[in-house]
Amino acid sequence: MSGRLTSQMLVSALIRRAQAAGGFATVLHKGESMSGAIVVQVVESARHTGFFERIMGLDGRSHLVSTGPKLVSDFSDISQYIDRRLRADPDIWFVELDVAEGEQLAADILCAG
Structure with missing residues (x-):
């Protein structure tokens, strides 16, 4: 097995970092634990700002x-949008992230290494 982190590990790290930064994160749909695609819905003050x-x-x-x-x-x-993506790929993860600089936080966690 390679040294790559699993999707489940990355999502867990993302949630912990968001909470440590005083934000909120939740899994909207749990995907395949090893290699499921990850989509983050970034929210700022309960207002949708984008999917990444x-x-x-x-x-x-x-x-x-x-x-x-x-x-x-x-x-x-x-x-x-979420329903359409889940029909096409039931193994996908959807995570809602409500924290300052949410897009940057997601990039730091999901694209590191």
């Missing part, structure tokens, strides 16, 4: 990219 997904780049390193709806008019837009 960890992907593997051509350089072999993980990157955090913006994904999903850019303009969200209500909760149903978010719910529909």
